[in-house]
Amino acid sequence: MTFPERAPDSEERRAAVLSHAVRHVPHYRDLLGPTSSQGLPRWDLVPLLTREGVDSEGARLVADGVDETSLRAVRTGGTTGRPATFLRDPDDGRRELAHVRDAWRPFGVAVDDPVAVFVARPVGAEGELHVAPSTGDLWLGGVRLSDDVLRRHHERLVAHRPALLRGYPSALALLADLMLREGRPAPPGLRATGSSSEVLLPHQREALRAAFGVPHANLYGQTEHVALACTCPAEDGLHVDETYGYVELVDDDGDVITEPDVVGEIVGTGLGNLAAPLLRYRTGDRGRWAPGACACGRAGPRLDRVEGRVRDVVIDAEGTSRLFGPWFYEKLAALSGVRAFQFVQRRPGELDVDVVLVPAAVVEVTDVESAVSHLAGFTTRVRRVSDVARTSVGKAPILVSRPTAV
Numbered sequence: 001m002t003f004p005e006r007a008p009d010s011e012e013r014r015a016a017v018l019s020h021a022v023r024h025v026p027h028y029r030d031l032l033g034p035t036s037s038q039g040l041p042r043w044d045l046v047p048l049l050t051r052e053g054v055d056s057e058g059a060r061l062v063a064d065g066v067d068e069t070s071l072r073a074v075r076t077g078g079t080t081g082r083p084a085t086f087l088r089d090p091d092d093g094r095r096e097l098a099h100v101r102d103a104w105r106p107f108g109v110a111v112d113d114p115v116a117v118f119v120a121r122p123v124g125a126e127g128e129l130h131v132a133p134s135t136g137d138l139w140l141g142g143v144r145l146s147d148d149v150l151r152r153h154h155e156r157l158v159a160h161r162p163a164l165l166r167g168y169p170s171a172l173a174l175l176a177d178l179m180l181r182e183g184r185p186a187p188p189g190l191r192a193t194g195s196s197s198e199v200l201l202p203h204q205r206e207a208l209r210a211a212f213g214v215p216h217a218n219l220y221g222q223t224e225h226v227a228l229a230c231t232c233p234a235e236d237g238l239h240v241d242e243t244y245g246y247v248e249l250v251d252d253d254g255d256v257i258t259e260p261d262v263v264g265e266i267v268g269t270g271l272g273n274l275a276a277p278l279l280r281y282r283t284g285d286r287g288r289w290a291p292g293a294c295a296c297g298r299a300g301p302r303l304d305r306v307e308g309r310v311r312d313v314v315i316d317a318e319g320t321s322r323l324f325g326p327w328f329y330e331k332l333a334a335l336s337g338v339r340a341f342q343f344v345q346r347r348p349g350e351l352d353v354d355v356v357l358v359p360a361a362v363v364e365v366t367d368v369e370s371a372v373s374h375l376a377g378f379t380t381r382v383r384r385v386s387d388v389a390r391t392s393v394g395k396a397p398i399l400v401s402r403p404t405a406v
């Protein structure tokens with residue numbers, strides 16, 4: 001039996017995209033076609049596609065007969081790697097929304113239920129508030145999420161009565177802390193909180209559970225729209241949406257991982273966008289297959305997301321590049337009272353560890369120092385900060401790496 005166990009029609013869906021691509025998409029036709037009586041090329045012979053590959057192939061990834069002006073070009077920002085442009089078909093928005101709403105259904109959030117979104121960047125004309133015309137979602141944001149801003153947002157949420165409150169975990173955790181500190185109740189009617197874009201850390205999860213008292217939907221997706229996965233109320237791994245994308249994990253050599261608990265790069269084949277399909281696309285994100293069956297009873301593959309991009313590296317005192325992974329921050333993440341943290345590398349062999357501590361936390365800077373004292377090859381400097389550095393869209397990456405040349 002192969003692992004992970006997929007839906008019976010999973011290979012058919014995958015074959016349909018491959019068949020379309022080798023017939024109608026120049027990049028794949030030249031690489032794998034023409035198809036003959038022997039049928040389709042073997043799946044494992046379809047080369048992995050990188051972001052750089054997407055950028056250099058450009059229009060050759062567009063299917064024959066598709067009017068390129070009908071496609072929407074989306075440029076990835078990202079904190080690592082160079083930006084690239086991805087082409088979305090006109091149906092992408094509707095399809096994305098349908099799949100995401102599907103992911104929330106196990107939490108009792110119906111398609112038409114009110115939703116609120118909280119992000120750490122300006123939204124709307126005044127910077128704090130916006131109602132999306134297409135969905136009616138209430139967007140809350142701000143550059144500096146001071147206690148006053150958080151109090152106003154809490155009042156808006158109580159009035160809006162969302163069934164789902166989603167956003168960046170780092171922003172939601174700030175709100176949760178304020179609510180716990182000031183004894184503020186969860187908005188009435190709330191059935192779930194949800195996060196995406198950043199990895200949800202254990203201490204953030206605890207704060208959300210304590211403040212809102214509802215299950216948390218942790219959604220994984222990416223700009224390229226090749227893989228979608230979401231937790232269920234049992235919170236044991238992220239169920240892969242097998243009708244959205246065909247998801248694989250590969251090791252450093254590009255070989256497919258077929259065992260649970262082995263960390264690899266998430267590779268996705270989008271099943272929806274036939275106008276500019278991406279097959280076996282390397283997301284740069286890391287994960288591992290969750291073992292066993294989920295307590296909710298639903299079958300199919302489940303992912304555990306792992307923090308850090310595949311290409312995240314730091315340089316130690318000897319000038320050696322080291323992969324930045326859980327080993328660096330696991331002890332730190334386990335400290336209660338640490339609200340957020342960020343590793344910043346400015347020079348080889350040096351790591352600044354910026355921490356945001358919960359007000360009145362029992363944890364001290366010295367506790368943080370001992371949680372990073374195992375990092376041989378690096379001089380660490382712990383700094384207490386009011387917020388960690390954010391990207392242009394307000395995400396808080398766990399590693400900011402800008403080492404100067406050795």
Ligand SMILES: [Zn+2]
Nearest residue numbers: 232234294296
């Ligand atoms: Zn489940």
